[in-house]
Amino acid sequence: MSLAELINHHLGHTVELRHRLHQIPEVRYEEFQTCAAIRAELDRLGIKYIDGVEGAPTATIAWLGDQSKGCIALRADIDALPICEATGLPYASTHPGRMHACGHDGHSANLLGVAAMLKSLEPKLPVCVKLIWQPAEEGGAGAAKLVEAGVLDGRIGPKVQAIFGLHGWPGLKVGLVSTKPGPLLAATDNFTIQFHGRGGHAAYPHLGRDPIAAMASAIVNLQQVASRDVDPTDPAVVTVGIVIGGTAINVIPDVAEFSGTARSLNAPMRKTLRQSMQRRCAGIAAAHDCELNFIWEEGYPPTTNDPAMADYVSRIARQTLGEKNFIPTARPSMGGEDFSYYLEKIPGCFFFVGVEPVDVNGYPSLHSDKYDFTDEALRVAMRMFGEIVMGWPAR
Ligand SMILES: [Zn+2]
Ligand SMILES: [Zn+2]
Numbered sequence: 562m563s564l565a566e567l568i569n570h571h572l573g574h575t576v577e578l579r580h581r582l583h584q585i586p587e588v589r590y591e592e593f594q595t596c597a598a599i600r601a602e603l604d605r606l607g608i609k610y611i612d613g614v615e616g617a618p619t620a621t622i623a624w625l626g627d628q629s630k631g632c633i634a635l636r637a638d639i640d641a642l643p644i645c646e647a648t649g650l651p652y653a654s655t656h657p658g659r660m661h662a663c664g665h666d667g668h669s670a671n672l673l674g675v676a677a678m679l680k681s682l683e684p685k686l687p688v689c690v691k692l693i694w695q696p697a698e699e700g701g702a703g704a705a706k707l708v709e710a711g712v713l714d715g716r717i718g719p720k721v722q723a724i725f726g727l728h729g730w731p732g733l734k735v736g737l738v739s740t741k742p743g744p745l746l747a748a749t750d751n752f753t754i755q756f757h758g759r760g761g762h763a764a765y766p767h768l769g770r771d772p773i774a775a776m777a778s779a780i781v782n783l784q785q786v787a788s789r790d791v792d793p794t795d796p797a798v799v800t801v802g803i804v805i806g807g808t809a810i811n812v813i814p815d816v817a818e819f820s821g822t823a824r825s826l827n828a829p830m831r832k833t834l835r836q837s838m839q840r841r842c843a844g845i846a847a848a849h850d851c852e853l854n855f856i857w858e859e860g861y862p863p864t865t866n867d868p869a870m871a872d873y874v875s876r877i878a879r880q881t882l883g884e885k886n887f888i889p890t891a892r893p894s895m896g897g898e899d900f901s902y903y904l905e906k907i908p909g910c911f912f913f914v915g916v917e918p919v920d921v922n923g924y925p926s927l928h929s930d931k932y933d934f935t936d937e938a939l940r941v942a943m944r945m946f947g948e949i950v951m952g953w954p955a956r
Pocket of ligand 1 (some may be wrong): 663
């Protein structure tokens with residue numbers, strides 16, 4: 562059977578699997594029902610797997626084919642978000658306050674569909690294929706745990722030469738695939754900035770040191786990091802999302818703080834943002850005679866596609882789906898992905914698969930309580946992973 566025929570054969574069951582996973586969303590590192598469902602399906606297919614790794618018990622890793630031919634990996638993330646679902650779908654979440662709002666149910670079911678196809682093609686596979694169901698993409702850096710445990714370097718299964726991952730993408734119509742070489746998604750560093758002053762009566766500010774005035778000045782001043790301290794042609798984002806300070810209208814508090822996220826597409830820019838923010842806040846703290854506590858939490862690295870691998874994926878998409886159905890990504894997105902941890906170690910490509918139905922205008926965004934990975938996108942996702950494997954140059 563050809564890949565197209567195999568997809569016709571397996572698509573219905575893969576859609577059912579997605580709906581089943583959609584009903585049991587679990588957040589980072591708590592994906593026990595999800596991984597049980599994934600492993601039950603692998604049992605049914607007769608595919609052996611590894612149950613979890615150090616620090617990530619809900620990971621599932623399998624491989625198919627002849628290891629002497631080299632090995633490439635396909636990755637799906639399995640976790641959901643702490644969101645109350647409002648889709649009204651018949652297969653909506655049965656876990657209150659949990660939802661597959663990033664479509665990882667689609668990614669996980671897709672890889673199961675691909676596993677079923679590859680199993681029937683096993684003797685013909687041009688390369689060994691490692692299948693990775695990874696927990697905790699949403700803020701838990703599950704990918705980093707798997708890399709540390711040895712999922713790429715040969716300590717868990719065969720050593721991996723190249724890795725591929727995909728994300729369902731609103732704003733792209735079903736049937737379209739998109740990616741680009743180089744940076745695709747941003748680094749996601751977080752900061753908390755505290756000003757420690759001296760509290761007192763609001764009517765006698767000269768007797769205290771007001772941390773709220775310092776904080777307000779800093780929030781306004783940090784808007785100039787992106788506009789004055791960095792090359793305007795190199796993207797950077799500094800967004801303050803949380804502000805905390807004070808308890809009463811007539812009291813100057815001791816402490817005021819704010820937190821947010823800093824996004825960038827490369828290591829030098831990451832460093833620049835951190836240094837620029839710290840320098841500006843230190844100056845403002847000094848001006849207000851407050852103490853500064855500058856806390857920087859490193860998040861995911863930028864997701865940077867290997868140029869040759871991005872070229873390979875775009876060639877596969879053009880050949881399989883038709884010239885007009887591959888859309889080169891014009892600009893990177895400032896969202897983040899922990900797929901970046903794999904790409905720091907080995908070449909690979911992360912790409913987008915359209916989920917917006919052809920007759921719909923304006924699909925709910927990722928992390929919206931109305932988002933759903935469209936069933937019809939599974940056909941494209943299965944085809945892309947299948948072709949990436951079958952098109953791999955045999956050695
Ligand atoms: Zn997400
Ligand atoms: Zn996601």
